[in-house]
Amino acid sequence: MLTAQAVFYYMAAASVASGLLAVTRRNPVQSMLWVLALFLHVAGIFLLLSAEFLAAVQVIVYAGAILIFYLFVVMLLDLPDEEAKPRFGKHWPFAACVGVATTLLAWLAQGAVAPAAGRLPDTGAAFTGSVAELGKALFGPFALPFELASLVLLAAIVGAVVLARKRGERT
Amino acid sequence: MIGTVVTQKASGPVLDDLVLVVPELIFVGTALLLILIARRIRKTPVAIVLTVAAAVAAALSAVWFAPAEPTTGFAGMITVDGYATFFRVLIAATVGMTTLLSVRSIVGEEVPRGDYHALLLLAATGMMFSASAIDLLTLYLGLELTTLCAIVLVGIKVDRPLANEAAIKYFLLASFASALLLYGIALTYGATGATDFAGIAAALSKEGLASAPFLLVPLGLVTAGLAFKIAAVPFHAWAPDAYQGASAPVAAFLAAGSKAAGLAALGRVCLVAFGSETEVLSLLLAGLAALSIIAGSVLALSQTDMKRLLAYSSIAHAGYAVLGLLAGTGEGVSAMMTYAFFYVFMTLGAFGVVIALGKRGEELDRYQGLASQRPGMAALMLLFLLSLTGIPPTAGFAAKFVIIQSAVRADHIALAILAVVCSVISAFIYMRVVVLMYMKDPQEAAPSRVPIAVTVAIALAALVTLVGGISPGSLTAWAVSP
Numbered sequence: 001m002l003t004a005q006a007v008f009y010y011m012a013a014a015s016v017a018s019g020l021l022a023v024t025r026r027n028p029v030q031s032m033l034w035v036l037a038l039f040l041h042v043a044g045i046f047l048l049l050s051a052e053f054l055a056a057v058q059v060i061v062y063a064g065a066i067l068i069f070y071l072f073v074v075m076l077l078d079l080p081d082e083e084a085k086p087r088f089g090k091h092w093p094f095a096a097c098v099g100v101a102t103t104l105l106a107w108l109a110q111g112a113v114a115p116a117a118g119r120l121p122d123t124g125a126a127f128t129g130s131v132a133e134l135g136k137a138l139f140g141p142f143a144l145p146f147e148l149a150s151l152v153l154l155a156a157i158v159g160a161v162v163l164a165r166k167r168g169e170r171t
Numbered sequence: 172m173i174g175t176v177v178t179q180k181a182s183g184p185v186l187d188d189l190v191l192v193v194p195e196l197i198f199v200g201t202a203l204l205l206i207l208i209a210r211r212i213r214k215t216p217v218a219i220v221l222t223v224a225a226a227v228a229a230a231l232s233a234v235w236f237a238p239a240e241p242t243t244g245f246a247g248m249i250t251v252d253g254y255a256t257f258f259r260v261l262i263a264a265t266v267g268m269t270t271l272l273s274v275r276s277i278v279g280e281e282v283p284r285g286d287y288h289a290l291l292l293l294a295a296t297g298m299m300f301s302a303s304a305i306d307l308l309t310l311y312l313g314l315e316l317t318t319l320c321a322i323v324l325v326g327i328k329v330d331r332p333l334a335n336e337a338a339i340k341y342f343l344l345a346s347f348a349s350a351l352l353l354y355g356i357a358l359t360y361g362a363t364g365a366t367d368f369a370g371i372a373a374a375l376s377k378e379g380l381a382s383a384p385f386l387l388v389p390l391g392l393v394t395a396g397l398a399f400k401i402a403a404v405p406f407h408a409w410a411p412d413a414y415q416g417a418s419a420p421v422a423a424f425l426a427a428g429s430k431a432a433g434l435a436a437l438g439r440v441c442l443v444a445f446g447s448e449t450e451v452l453s454l455l456l457a458g459l460a461a462l463s464i465i466a467g468s469v470l471a472l473s474q475t476d477m478k479r480l481l482a483y484s485s486i487a488h489a490g491y492a493v494l495g496l497l498a499g500t501g502e503g504v505s506a507m508m509t510y511a512f513f514y515v516f517m518t519l520g521a522f523g524v525v526i527a528l529g530k531r532g533e534e535l536d537r538y539q540g541l542a543s544q545r546p547g548m549a550a551l552m553l554l555f556l557l558s559l560t561g562i563p564p565t566a567g568f569a570a571k572f573v574i575i576q577s578a579v580r581a582d583h584i585a586l587a588i589l590a591v592v593c594s595v596i597s598a599f600i601y602m603r604v605v606v607l608m609y610m611k612d613p614q615e616a617a618p619s620r621v622p623i624a625v626t627v628a629i630a631l632a633a634l635v636t637l638v639g640g641i642s643p644g645s646l647t648a649w650a651v652s653p
Contacts (some may be wrong), residue, residue, distance in 0.1 A: 141246035148300060148312040151199065155293045155316055158206060161324035162286045163338075 008048055015041040026087060028074045032067060040065040053131045187242040191251045193236045194229035194259050200265075201225035202292040203420075209285025219270055219624070222288040226295075235258035241653075247367050249303040253651035254508070254571030258302035258435040259510055265428040266295045268519050271628035273420035290327075291424065294320035296359050298432035305443070307356045307366040307393075310436055311423065314352070314400055317432055318345045321425055325417040337416020343492055344409040351531050352396025358389035368444040375447045390445060394455050397440065400433030401489040402482075404462035414482040418532065422478050423522030426485045426513040434511045435490050438504050439653050441496050443560055449499035455617050456493050457586055463490025468593040471600045475535045477525050480600065481641070482517065484559055487597060488514050491590060494574050498581030504652035506577040512646060513566035517558040520632030521572050524552040527621040540613025548621075549608045556601040558636045561594050566639025573643070 022034035025112050039062045046055035105137055189196070199223055205212075231257050241252030249255075269291060273603055297316030304310035306439070323347060326338025360366050363374035364386065380386050395406060402410040414422040439490030445452055459611035467487025474480040492514065495507030527548060528541075542549035571594065578587040638645065
């Protein structure tokens with residue numbers, strides 16, 4: 001138990017630290033790399049909660065896809081002005097206050113609104129969070145929404161291709 | 172580990188479930204085929220014939236495969252009952268007619284034919300699922316599929332800045348509405364522990380709004396999200412811009428199909444899921460209806476663009492249709508269904524005339540003297556406008572009659588009076604077009620020949636509008652509430 005706690009505190013502290021570093025770095029690419037560190041540590045916290053699937057998705061989708069996407073944008077746009085300007089706007093103390101207040105609220109509320117046992121939905125068998133459980137749910141009771149979601153993605157891809165075609169191009 | 176997974180009996184969908192979604196399968200299959208062969212389609216008619224055939228097949232199969240008793244499938248995700256079948260047929264008809272109406276706009280202009288029709292079919296698939304959904308998850312995904320395709324269809328003419336602007340506006344507002352709906356669904360799940368309508372209803376009957384006022388938040392959010400889909404005031408702002416920027420057939424599809432699907436979803440959610448909260452719900456809906464009827468009728472008065480005018484008219488009609496849901500009874504819902512059915516055909520008809528006249532049809536002033544140049548077309552427009560106003564012997568009158576009757580039965584006398592007064596106001600709007608057509612001299616040359624497909628679609632709409640007006644009872648057997 002002690003090891004798990006130690007690991008958790010390391011992960012949590014490293015997440016906060018890399019988050020802070022990400023917003024304070026002057027070079028956008030360095031910021032990105034700190035965000036990458038943040039994502040990996042958050043994935044570690046998910047693993048500790050035995051949410052393997054979420055951890056994998058965190059790494060694949062956020063660290064793998066979205067971050068690379070951001071990096072591409074930063075590198076393609078090449079904004080030297082961004083680097084020269086101060087990193088924070090005038091209102092950063094206000095934003096910091098909001099952040100601290102939210103943290104305080106969460107801290108105060110953690111004891112107050114513990115979910116009543118009876119109100120939580122009955123999931124039947126104990127949900128272990130394993131990938132196998134998730135797969136069975138996706139292809140069992142949730143097969144239709146799963147397929148529908150794939151249609152939504154297909155429509156999004158086709159739509160993107162249609163809208164991004166060159167002007168005047170006849171397809 | 173893997174061994175145990177394989178040996179466990181899968182509780183997944185079987186053939187019985189697939190039979191329930193034959194119309195949707197037809198649409199998806201045709202859409203995939205169109206996407207695959209999009210590059211090979213040299214002639215537009217191929218895509219049109221395929222899409223119309225899919226629409227006819229879907230409508231027929233919706234009736235043919237309809238089970239005698241309401242049947243749920245896919246582990247309680249959808250149900251196929253009279254309500255679902257009714258809207259499936261209506262949506263299939265909308266797709267078929269829209270395809271016929273879009274013949275000209277995709278021959279003349281630079282639109283990718285295969286993709287255009289595939290998106291149309293995918294949007295219709297989403298509509299059908301939202302009409303048969305009995306789980307908030309399916310409902311949301313169905314509506315989202317529809318909206319996503321609709322946004323692309325609005326902006327499909329990438330060369331037109333107006334279309335781009337309309338698509339962006341629609342996208343932003345639709346994302347916002349989708350977030351509202353999703354948040355409402357999440358809170359509903361949090362409060363009731365269920366996403367299926369029966370489960371929500373059961374939880375609400377145990378602990379309703381009276382004991383848990385918090386439930387007002389999810390109730391309001393879900394209603395607001397669905398109100399956006401039918402463009403009811405105050406969630407209507409996207410409609411005039413989207414309709415104006417889109418090409419006329421797409422605008423017709425949005426006005427008819429997307430509104431019918433939204434009403435179908437709203438009807439089932441109000442009657443089945445939130446059925447025990449009729450009092451609060453009817454207050455919310457009464458507000459939506461009253462605002463939509465007033466704003467739609469009054470704002471339409473100052474429009475000079477035909478598509479904007481019809482957009483405001485569609486907002487007002489959404490308000491009328493919602494009147495049927497106030498009572499929270501099966502009778503009221505079937506009045507709403509009747510209204511939605513006739514509304515779809517008269518709107519498609521009115522848009523059809525706009526499309527038939529091409530560029531000329533989109534501006535109100537250019538309708539001058541149409542009656543002397545094209546008496547047939549002017550007469551058809553007159554029919555649709557009379558129907559939109561609600562004057563006998565058209566279907567619009569029959570629809571308004573049953574809907575106002577249901578409002579009166581639900582003891583919403585003030586709303587019923589408001590509906591009648593606003594019908595009179597809306598008569599000014601529609602009759603302005605009639606005056607221009609019949610009492611002014613033509614200012615420009617007669618419009619060119621109309622493609623046969625467009626004529627067929629308009630004739631079909633006119634037929635339904637007339638038959639519905641002469642024998643309004645013909646739908647009663649079909650319009651069964653869930």
